[in-house]
Amino acid sequence: MRRPRQITSILDQKPLLSRFWQSASQFWREQRAWAAGLALFLIAVVLLQLLLQVLLNLWNRNFFDALERKDGHALWIQAQLFLPLAAASILLAATSVWGRMTAQRSWREALTRHVVKTWLDKDRFRHLNHLIKGSENPEYRIAVDVRIATDAPIDLALAFFSSVLTAIAFFSVLWTIGGSIDIAVFGLTITIPGYLVFGVIIYSGAVSALMAIFGHHLTGVVERTNQTEAEFRAAVDAFREESKPLEGRPSDIDKRQTLQLELQAVLLWWREFCWQLVRTTLVSHGNFLFAPVVAWFLCVPKYLSGAMSLGELTQSAAAFVVVQGAFNWLVDNYQRLADWRSSAYRVGTLLLALDELEAKERSDRLSSQHK
């Protein structure tokens, strides 16, 4: 006997996401003042972190300039400045973790309570598994999928916001510190203003394109791996609930085979997931090694010509790596996005199944009143 197919593979996924969002956004709508306060606090932390990043970048320049001049007094001042900067950065990082996790916990609590209430009301949990497709394994959906579906959006949104601001802030560093460069082509001298900005855009574009080529199946594969894992868990649960004390009968053998088939599907998806990670690691690790070196090489001509100090060179190279990292937001969060999508789909499926049950209860009530 085959298990019922997941509703996600039958239905269009948009209604699932919108159903998930309808319940998930309730927290932000109902506790507007508290949620807005928390959101503002998190935004303020991101802005302060960015400010510190810029200050540390500036400190980097001053430190190396002092080193180049062999100026002991300036180095001592820089060393003293580093301590409050580092302390503030550490404090902000810790505050950011507290803020993010508090928001995630509160959101998860609100959504979990909502789903549990709907699930328990009128003993719906007793009828759900047998009546409606796509509601298998509700325990896992409530306990784990709700957590992933509420954790990831906060992390992803903050990371995106931070990446955009970081890119803008450090663009200006690259533009002003990097300045322009003159290139001689066929006897003509071409001046490229803000050449480091163009450099980082071209380099980041190339890395993103490579990542898109190497890992464009990753989100789909992660989603399917997660979905197959969930189906395997559901098959194990169904086996436990439905198996009879006597083993070895044809129906029991069929169920065992179904279980083995689900496991085989999980293993095949895991194999593909492994290959997808291998492919994307080629690009991401290559980028990890090349990005700083590319930055140094772009700055070296100006340093050798004396137009850039050692401090400016290190500052520009660091800014280049920071901007490049900000550009990689999507690439870095491919897997997290896929995990979030599959969990949100599964929570949405459960909510739709509960809606269907609720509608059935209403129609039963109406028909009994008419009688």
Add this chain to the structure above:
Amino acid sequence: MMECRLHCKSENEKTCGSNAKQMPRVIVVATDGSPGGNRAVDTAARLAKATASDVVVLTVGGNISGAELRRLAGIEGDVSEVLESRAKQILDRARKRLRRRGVTAAKLQSAWGDPAQVIIDTVRREKADILVIGRRGRGRLAGLLLGSVSQKLTSLAPCNVMVVP
């Protein structure tokens, strides 16, 4: 002429089927659709015809290429269904091979799990007298690393095992 190796079990090891000296009554042949598996089916067909035995064709597990999986990821395809349809294809082809060699009735079975264990379970359930397998299936690298299915079966199967090269 193909040379097959027959691994006979001693009397006290036997748990099913008839004595090795007697004609086999039930032959289980395992195939994964590979050339080695096909040769095992052909050999089982010749043996069944010569001894008027019943044939059980078994295929275990399944594989899908990376390209196919990536295609399925894009279109929401179901891997379990593809695996089942692949198993059906392998069994259909095996049935045609048997028919071409004069064996018209055969029991076809597909199963999932550890191939050696599933084959041994089937041999026990069907009370087979002889198991026919190919020496090499599809998983050559895995075979090198972990030991091949045929190696495991020649050691663990509760009946005579014929390994077709």
